[in-house]
Amino acid sequence: LHSEDVNLVEIGNKWKSKVLKGAPSIKKQDEAKNIYILSMFPYPSGSLHIGHLRVYSITDALNRFYQLNGYQVLYPMGWDAFGLPAENAAIDRQIGPAAWTEQNITKMKQQMDTMLANFDWDREVTTSHPDYYKFTQQIFLELYKNGLAYQKDAEINWDPVDQTVLANEQVDSQGKSWRSGAIVEKRKLKQWFLGITKFAHKLQKDLELLNEWPQKVKTMQKNWIGESYGTEVVFPIFQNDKDQITTFTTRVETLFSVQYIALATTHPLVEELASSDPDLKNFLELAKSLPEDSKQGFLLKNTNALHPITSQLNIPIFVAPYVLSGYGHGAVMGCPAHDERDFAFWKQNMPESEVNATIFPEKASSEAQLSLPYCEKSGMLHCPGTEFDGMDANIASKAVTKALEELGRGKAAVNYKLRDWLISRQRFWGAPIPIVHCDHCGTVPVPSEDLPVRLPAVDNLAARGNPLKNLDSFVNTTCPSCGSPAKRETDTMDTFMDSSWYFFRYTDPKNTEEPFGSEIASKYLPVDLYIGGVEHAILHLLYSRFISKFLAAIGNWDDKQGSGEPFKRLVTQGMVHGRTLVDPASGRFLKPDEVITTDTDGLIIKATGQQPSIVYEKMSKSKHNGADPDDCIAVHGADATRAHILFQAPIGDVLNWDEAKIVGVERWLRKVIKLARSLSSERSLETSTIETPAPSDKDLEFHNEVQKLLQSITSSFTHSLSLNTVISDYMKLANLIENAHRAKAVSHDLLTKSFRILVTSMYPVTPTVAEEAHEIICRNKELAWNLYSWPTAENVRESELVDYRVVINGKMRFTHNADKSFIEDQDYAIRTLLALPSSQKYFAEKTIKKVIVRNKVFSFVVT
Numbered sequence: 001l002h003s004e005d006v007n008l009v010e011i012g013n014k015w016k017s018k019v020l021k022g023a024p025s026i027k028k029q030d031e032a033k034n035i036y037i038l039s040m041f042p043y044p045s046g047s048l049h050i051g052h053l054r055v056y057s058i059t060d061a062l063n064r065f066y067q068l069n070g071y072q073v074l075y076p077m078g079w080d081a082f083g084l085p086a087e088n089a090a091i092d093r094q095i096g097p098a099a100w101t102e103q104n105i106t107k108m109k110q111q112m113d114t115m116l117a118n119f120d121w122d123r124e125v126t127t128s129h130p131d132y133y134k135f136t137q138q139i140f141l142e143l144y145k146n147g148l149a150y151q152k153d154a155e156i157n158w159d160p161v162d163q164t165v166l167a168n169e170q171v172d173s174q175g176k177s178w179r180s181g182a183i184v185e186k187r188k189l190k191q192w193f194l195g196i197t198k199f200a201h202k203l204q205k206d207l208e209l210l211n212e213w214p215q216k217v218k219t220m221q222k223n224w225i226g227e228s229y230g231t232e233v234v235f236p237i238f239q240n241d242k243d244q245i246t247t248f249t250t251r252v253e254t255l256f257s258v259q260y261i262a263l264a265t266t267h268p269l270v271e272e273l274a275s276s277d278p279d280l281k282n283f284l285e286l287a288k289s290l291p292e293d294s295k296q297g298f299l300l301k302n303t304n305a306l307h308p309i310t311s312q313l314n315i316p317i318f319v320a321p322y323v324l325s326g327y328g329h330g331a332v333m334g335c336p337a338h339d340e341r342d343f344a345f346w347k348q349n350m351p352e353s354e355v356n357a358t359i360f361p362e363k364a365s366s367e368a369q370l371s372l373p374y375c376e377k378s379g380m381l382h383c384p385g386t387e388f389d390g391m392d393a394n395i396a397s398k399a400v401t402k403a404l405e406e407l408g409r410g411k412a413a414v415n416y417k418l419r420d421w422l423i424s425r426q427r428f429w430g431a432p433i434p435i436v437h438c439d440h441c442g443t444v445p446v447p448s449e450d451l452p453v454r455l456p457a458v459d460n461l462a463a464r465g466n467p468l469k470n471l472d473s474f475v476n477t478t479c480p481s482c483g484s485p486a487k488r489e490t491d492t493m494d495t496f497m498d499s500s501w502y503f504f505r506y507t508d509p510k511n512t513e514e515p516f517g518s519e520i521a522s523k524y525l526p527v528d529l530y531i532g533g534v535e536h537a538i539l540h541l542l543y544s545r546f547i548s549k550f551l552a553a554i555g556n557w558d559d560k561q562g563s564g565e566p567f568k569r570l571v572t573q574g575m576v577h578g579r580t581l582v583d584p585a586s587g588r589f590l591k592p593d594e595v596i597t598t599d600t601d602g603l604i605i606k607a608t609g610q611q612p613s614i615v616y617e618k619m620s621k622s623k624h625n626g627a628d629p630d631d632c633i634a635v636h637g638a639d640a641t642r643a644h645i646l647f648q649a650p651i652g653d654v655l656n657w658d659e660a661k662i663v664g665v666e667r668w669l670r671k672v673i674k675l676a677r678s679l680s681s682e683r684s685l686e687t688s689t690i691e692t693p694a695p696s697d698k699d700l701e702f703h704n705e706v707q708k709l710l711q712s713i714t715s716s717f718t719h720s721l722s723l724n725t726v727i728s729d730y731m732k733l734a735n736l737i738e739n740a741h742r743a744k745a746v747s748h749d750l751l752t753k754s755f756r757i758l759v760t761s762m763y764p765v766t767p768t769v770a771e772e773a774h775e776i777i778c779r780n781k782e783l784a785w786n787l788y789s790w791p792t793a794e795n796v797r798e799s800e801l802v803d804y805r806v807v808i809n810g811k812m813r814f815t816h817n818a819d820k821s822f823i824e825d826q827d828y829a830i831r832t833l834l835a836l837p838s839s840q841k842y843f844a845e846k847t848i849k850k851v852i853v854r855n856k857v858f859s860f861v862v863t
């Protein structure tokens with residue numbers, strides 16, 4: 001090897017094992033502050049993809065940054081190991097899901113080492129291990145004890161491909177399963193639910209406390225929870241006085257324009273009437289295939305409602321699929337005049353009938369002037385004969401609610417879109433629900449000393465579906481309560497249950513008695529920084545907030561704020577897109593080996609000689625645009641790969657992965673090693689220890705530049721997290737030092753000091769290059785320093801010296817470099833200037849007529 005060569009891969013290998021241990025602590029344990037940095041734990045699919053590389057590069061850099069700042073960093077890693085993908089993969093490969101999962105974990109752990117991620121492996125958790133799911137089951141039982149886990153018959157989402165039930169959150173807007181993509185079917189089944197709705201208000205309200213969360217995520221959660229303040233209005237039925245219909249409205253001031261009631265197809269009254277009305281039965285069958293926005297309705301015969309206040313009208317009642325069964329009371333008071341959907345429904349079903357408006361924009365004008373429906377929330381009521389006539393709409397809303405309350409026909413109410421969380425899964429690879437069904441005692445929780453309810457060892461799953469059902473050894477048990485033969489629950493828990501508390505377990509991973517110790521969890525939580533994909537904006541983050549709040553409510557941990565919010569700051573990283581080559585002629589995706597790179601760095605399709613078009617898209621096999629982190633690290637080393645992925649885009653943005661662009665990063669890293677070699681071989685120029693020469697202007701300017709860059713780097717790590725800027729600051733700093741070094745412009749002392757700042761500040765991102773540069777410099781004992789202590793910022797200093805200009809008879813003649821205070825005593829300054837050797841030729845034998853001193857200029861008029 002040529003002595004000038006720098007091999008980044010070799011440097012990476014040389015320092016790998018040291019760097020994997022992290023930076024040695026610069027503070028004693030009890031003096032250090034804590035910080036908890038968390039990346040969403042991965043599902044052990046078998047290989048680390050480039051998206052993982054991105055998140056862990058971010059979190060690892062932050063982890064190391066805080067280490068150098070004397071923090072005790074909790075930086076754990078684990079495996080979200082249960083779930084359908086593992087089960088399906090195991091079925092396809094004819095091995096047990098446990099074995100499949102373990103082998104994947106081993107491989108991914110190696111890859112995490114390869115990218116130098118400094119996870120605390122002593123704290124590793126794997127959700128499919130009995131020592132973990134024992135406590136998932138225990139938390140379930142806590143919920144059960146508190147009335148927050150219950151079983152009920154429910155119309156549920158059935159995934160016909162994966163043969164299991166799905167939570168609402170797992171069905172997309174087109175009614176398809178988030179995993180299998182199959183159209184989800186509605187079925188009625190007995191299922192286990194968690195009472196997340198009991199926490200709906202807190203979950204909505206406490207979003208306000210999360211001021212370090214992206215607004216986008218908070219908005220998504222807010223919409224999903226869907227808190228809505230309104231009024232319950234009870235409509236008596238005209239034909240009998242035992243039945244009544246309760247509706248929910250957010251616009252109770254429109255009560256006097258009600259023209260019909262619409263019921264959901266599953267409303268109890270509809271089900272009752274359908275048993276004796278074949279036409280209705282037919283309609284309900286037809287309704288199943290109607291599109292969601294259909295305005296078709298079925299008018300109930302011989303059933304009308306009474307107006308709750310005027311008692312006058314005979315209000316027709318329809319069955320209408322546009323009314324959602326799960327929302328409010330599954331019943332709507334229809335106001336065609338003031339609601340778009342109601343208007344459309346009325347026009348379709350009662351085309352001959354008029355529309356009764358009761359709210360008008362200003363002072364009650366005539367209906368003829370109003371274009372209907374009028375849906376503004378402001379205006380004035382026009383309902384002669386009632387006490388509300390002429391009232392402002394907003395005031396009327398309160399007054400009408402009050403009137404209803406007095407009549408016993410309604411009250412103020414809050415509604416939520418959020419439904420209870422369906423956690424039953426009819427699959428094998430999940431934590432068994434720890435319940436026993438006994439003919440005498442009903443559902444009986446498994447006593448906590450009998451936990452975990454273990455999954456039986458299965459090394460070959462025959463088919464999709466739940467083999468637990470057919471395993472007599474699993475199903476048959478005795479009732480913990482009465483001792484008679486009983487059957488175990490065979491549903492397993494949704495994997496989101498496993499991931500809703502794993503960040504607590506990291507704080508106390510070896511605890512065998514409880515999920516985690518309250519004191520230790522309260523010390524570390526809330527998580528200071530949580531980084532993961534925006535795809536979890538609702539599911540995982542909402543469930544985790546719920547479980548954390550529940551655990552706080554029963555005293556399992558204390559966040560000192562009383563909110564039980566688990567994540568202080570949330571960052572959602574952007575996707576990584578791959579370079580996708582397309583044949584413009586055929587639109588076909590090209591494999592990388594179907595093109596060649598020209599001398600000018602252009603691309604040519606081998607077969608056609610044409611240029612391919614280049615786009616960046618989500619990586620997929622069919623587009624041949626994937627990139628493997630291992631490959632990149634093998635060629636460029638882990639440091640360059642980490643720095644490259646951070647450099648290419650701000651962490652929240654989409655990143656277009658282009659390996660070729662890594663050359664800039666490599667150039668910088670090589671430069672740093674070369675600078676280290678060169679600086680360590682030079683002798684310090686500092687000769688005297690008694691008298692340090694005053695810093696020159698150049699030194700000050702250089703010092704200031706270095707400090708500004710250090711401040712920028714520090715603040716990017718602590719505040720903005722703009723790690724792409726950090727990389728460009730490193731590059732600027734390296735260039736600055738290199739240029740000053742080459743020009744011999746600043747003192748060697750200052751140069752080496754600045755170089756140490758550069759090397760230490762690089763350690764978080766490129767730890768092996770930092771170690772190598774540190775080692776090289778330390779060969780010169782005089783220059784040694786502690787690599788693991790973040791440089792303290794120094795003040796940016798103003799120069800003490802000023803260039804004064806001397807102008808004679810209007811011409812600039814020379815400059816004089818002197819102290820700032822030089823100008824304060826003008827007589828002294830002028831005398832000094834006149835005595836300078838450089839001034840002799842201008843003043844000899846001349847008479848000075850006048851001197852003007854302004855700013856830094858001395859103007860002489862001489863004859």
Ligand code: ANZ
Pocket residue numbers: 228248249250251254264322323324325326327328329330331332333334335337338339415
């Ligand atoms: C009468 C009315 C008059 C309404 C008017 C609106 C405008 P949010 O804000 O989402 O809570 N609604 C109530 N239950 C429903 C159900 N199960 N399916 C479909 N729609 C339902 O919406 C509340 C409004 O949605 C309620 O206010 C009700 O229509 C409708 F000029 O009641 B409104």
Ligand code: ZN
Pocket residue numbers: 438439440441442444479480481482483484486
């Ligand atoms: Zn029993």
